[in-house]
Amino acid sequence: MPTISEKGKLIPASPIRKLTPYADLAKAKGIKVFHLNIGQPDIETPEVMLNAVKNIDFKVWAYTPSQGYTSYREKLATYYNNLGYNINASHILVTDGGSEALTIAMLTCFNPGDEVIIPEPFYANYSSFACLADVEVVPILSTIDTGFALPDIGEFERLINTKTKGIVICNPNNPTGYLYSKQELLALKALCLKYDLYLISDEAYREFCYDGNEFISPMHFEGIDEHVILIDTVSKRYSACGARLGCLITKNQGVLEAGLKFAQARLSPPAVAQIAAEAALDTPKSYFEKVVREYTGRRNLLVDGLNKIPGVYCPTPGGAFYVLAQLPIDDADKFCQWILESFSYEDKTVMMAPATGFYSDAMAGKQQVRLAYVLRQEDLTEALKCLEKGLAEYPGRTIC
Structure with missing residues (x-):
């Protein structure tokens, strides 16, 4: 058989x-x-998002642009710029969930056999995305004794070799809930610049920070634009997991151009989810x-x-x-x-x-x-x- x-x-x-x-x-x-x-x-789920779905009046359920609706990406850019990211719509690739954004990022940035360092424990599907892209995950252990803080940067450096091409983080973290500090992220920035690595930041839980703690993104740092790839999704922010809509954001033009080709291969992100997500950006604070x-x-x-x-x-x-x-x-x-x-x-x-x-x-x-x-x-x-x-x-x- x-x-x-x-x-x-x-x-x-x-x-x-x-x-x-x-x-x-x-x-x-x-x-x-x-x-x-x-x-x-x-x-x-925010009422404004659900109402957008209820009030859809198109006559043909058509393909959308491979990179996503222009109106949605422009409105998304405004949302991110209010967070200090300094981007525009051309830096955004709309995807079928954060999962596809991560898969496209790995397919775009890494060759088969390349290595990516990921602090563990990490979101289980990272292993699946790496498997699809024929990428080797090199784990670096964070421990419960420290509340799963980022390991010392020297431990990262000891893992780097000629096959190392990137680092993936999830902030705040799934599965631990750990929120990375500015100092930890600055240390990663310096490491990525020193060894010319990509820094892929999964920010699905950005809105959920507690006890007055500040959320910091690598997108807030200067001098690392060519290295940073941000992964996001509407699933958690708007309690809309079934929408299956996310995005990949970067100022690296080469990554955007290659990523778009992978996006074209799957044709387009979902129309209804984009209509809902665009409306969701009006959700009140x-x-x-x-x-x-x-x-x-x-x-x-x-x-x-x-x-x-x-x-x-x-x-x-x-x-x-x-x-x-x-x-x-x-x-x-x-x-x-x-x-x-x-x-x-x-x-x-x-x-x-x-x-x-x-x-x-x-x-x-x-x-x-x-x-x-x-x-x-x-x-x-x-x-x-x-x-x-x-x-x-x-x-x-x-x-x-």
């Missing part, structure tokens, strides 16, 4: 979605599952202020609740809507399956993402899970009860 490609064998399964069959079986038994495994916000207050409360509840459970440790993240917690367990994959398959408390249980999928080393993150605080505080409280009861009963618990 025909065989599967080597790439098909190598591309990793999603740690975020792979336990879905067990959650479905639990639901079939009448058990309520609290989904903390995936970054699907329950915050309502009060919407985001309310969302940040809500996520701050959820974060505090979840982190405090986790740290009260015996044997559990969870640092307080500065952004995004995830935490990475250390649990007193033998194996995160086994535990996350067990709590869905073999446990319930008052007919409820919790779904989490094993952290093993966010590390390159199969043995790393064995006692860690990622939890997304995308549910109401009442549900988070119930989920914490389930987790505490589950840990007490789990056969592979490592402390008494």
